[in-house]
Amino acid sequence: MGENFLEQVKGKLIVSCQALPNEPLHSSFIMSRMALAAQLAGAAGIRANSVVDIQAIQDEVELPIIGLSKVDYPDSSVYITPTLKEMRAVAATGAQAVACDLTRRKRPNGEQIADIVDQMRNEFPETLLMADTATLEDVKLANELGFDIVGTTMHGYTPETAGKNLADNDFAYLKEVLALSDAPVIAEGKVDTPAKAKRCLELGCHAVVVGGAITRPLEIASRFVQAINE
Numbered sequence: 001m002g003e004n005f006l007e008q009v010k011g012k013l014i015v016s017c018q019a020l021p022n023e024p025l026h027s028s029f030i031m032s033r034m035a036l037a038a039q040l041a042g043a044a045g046i047r048a049n050s051v052v053d054i055q056a057i058q059d060e061v062e063l064p065i066i067g068l069s070k071v072d073y074p075d076s077s078v079y080i081t082p083t084l085k086e087m088r089a090v091a092a093t094g095a096q097a098v099a100c101d102l103t104r105r106k107r108p109n110g111e112q113i114a115d116i117v118d119q120m121r122n123e124f125p126e127t128l129l130m131a132d133t134a135t136l137e138d139v140k141l142a143n144e145l146g147f148d149i150v151g152t153t154m155h156g157y158t159p160e161t162a163g164k165n166l167a168d169n170d171f172a173y174l175k176e177v178l179a180l181s182d183a184p185v186i187a188e189g190k191v192d193t194p195a196k197a198k199r200c201l202e203l204g205c206h207a208v209v210v211g212g213a214i215t216r217p218l219e220i221a222s223r224f225v226q227a228i229n230e
């Protein structure tokens, strides 16, 4: 299943279809239709949050899925598939890959990522593991733990990387990730134009994930309103 996923998305677009409870499009049905639009447009994969959304999307489209589960815990700022419980639940949907936060922040319940990875390899040997990283140190950790895919998902979204944008200086940070990572790199996070997506692939990324610029109309409309009001 895993190898096949990497083949299917190679050099292609993966569309992230996500809407949290506080967002206007929060609905598994709507996310499944977003995924259908992505499939009709020629995207090669979907990234989706929560077991219910993943299942709705699986019912609607044929595309392979990177699944995750965003959960807030009081004792940790890690929220993307933070514990073994969410990892198992997402893998059990049959999603081809499971993504989790791989920043070096403390995880909920004192869980250790190395233990989570060991357990997942035992229980779900077919499922690919994607590391959502923020820094080069995180990429090194992904190498050490043998993650199958490295994503730049958290770059710009941690206190350490706040204010940074993947596209800065013609993707200078992404180039460093590509040089360092043992695993195929998927560019993700603030890739908000077709030209940027194309550039990520030209630089050697295995695939590129685009989310908000395609599937978050509040974000898209706000950019227009802002530009007009400036």
Ligand SMILES: CC(=O)N[C@H](C=O)[C@@H](O)[C@H](O)[C@H](O)COP(=O)(O)O
Residues within 6 Å of the ligand: 016, 018, 068, 080, 153, 154, 157, 188, 189, 190, 191, 209, 210, 211, 212, 213
């Ligand atoms: C930081 C975080 O929580 N990122 C999440 C990860 O799954 C999603 O909210 C993003 O939409 C996704 O990474 C795609 O990025 P963008 O929407 O910028 O194209």
